[in-house]
Amino acid sequence: MTIDRKTFAKTIDHTYLKIHRSDAEIKRICFEAEKYGFASVAIFPVAVPLAASLLKDTGVAVCAALGFHLGAYPPEIKAFETEDAIAKGATEVDLVMNVAAAKAKDWDLLKREFELFRKAAGDKIAKIILETCLLTDDEKIKACELAKEIGLDFVKTSTGYKKGATIPDVKLMHETVAPQLKVKAAGGIRTLEDALAMIEAGASRLGTSSGVALIETYDRRFG
């Protein structure tokens, strides 16, 4: 497949969701995101104020990772968490859904969570993380249909803390939600081949900590 460099860079959410580094790491990924024209930096809420100050007026979004990484608490607290992240400077929000609700077939709870998430996110881009490796295909489809019904912006495969995105999952999610919603693939995307295959399968965004390596490989191959 062919994709121009600028469009490719704008699929990448440049991600740091680990706990062993300092503010210097946040500064580094913000610098790289602006340099390469990535879509966003994806970071924990505690890092949002710093990233928001560094990325003001750059066209790079500040994406707060919410509910990490288990997502197992009440929707009202998740809604508060969403509002809090946006108040502190987040312009996109990725929330881990209540996986247990799907496993228990408590679709009413999941619907309420998605509704409160949508309301709390307002006009910001709202991505719900399914953690597909824990779900059956039926559960993935049901969660995707709910996300479409509520009008979220993206369905996202994975937190990156468990098994990551697979091509069949991205295809299934894309078939279920397109064209109204988009798909973000995350977890385990380390090579240009991985990245292009995910885009081919229907992903509009890639959550990865390998963004710089991906774009440099792109340049070597197509530049």
Add this chain to the structure above:
Amino acid sequence: MAQIEAMKPEQMAKVIISSLIEANVTAADITKFVNEVKPYGFASLAVDLPFIDITVELLKDVSTHVTTVASYPLGGMTKDVKVKQVEYARDHGAYDIDVSMNYLAIKSGDFGTVEEEVRQIMNAASDLKIVMIPQVTVLTNDEKAKTCEALLKGGCKDIKTASGFGWKTEVEDVVFIKRLFGDDIHIEVSGGVRTHQDAIAMLNAGAERIHTSTAFQVMGMDKTLAYQKKE
């Protein structure tokens, strides 16, 4: 201090905290888990916030406490969100809550921010016992010391060394903290305590409670929990 060589299962049970915390754990799983371990007299059972109510109800006629968690295990949530989770746990009758700390602030040397987070959480706690998680696995000794100082300044005396989920605690971590802070800090150990001997070594080093996913093995019994993390 006299060194323990072994403990009877019922003695060991009194310092064990067993947990069932995973993204895909349902109320039905919690019920089976609690009913399985209830007869053994553990110190506490740890569950996620939505399951406090049913766990309190299932344990109402025994002395085992209910533990829950905030911003667990990554600590990346803001202090305002952690306070909301603490308030929820407090209002739903949990005995204590393990709170993952602001590791970004710790690694950035910003211990004023660390202390302020602890203070706000302590202010929200009321009767709920707060146990902060320094995540010693990712800290240098200097960071461990400064984090414990910030905890004490913020008004918290209880720590759980690490969060499990792959983050481990060494006996040396417990020895180090005890050497600097003595009885000012109460230590619960989590992460990598698999066997009876692991637990004995931690207790001899000064730990007071043991978090483990292999509770029966730690008690010295030849059986395994039917309900473990499901991933």
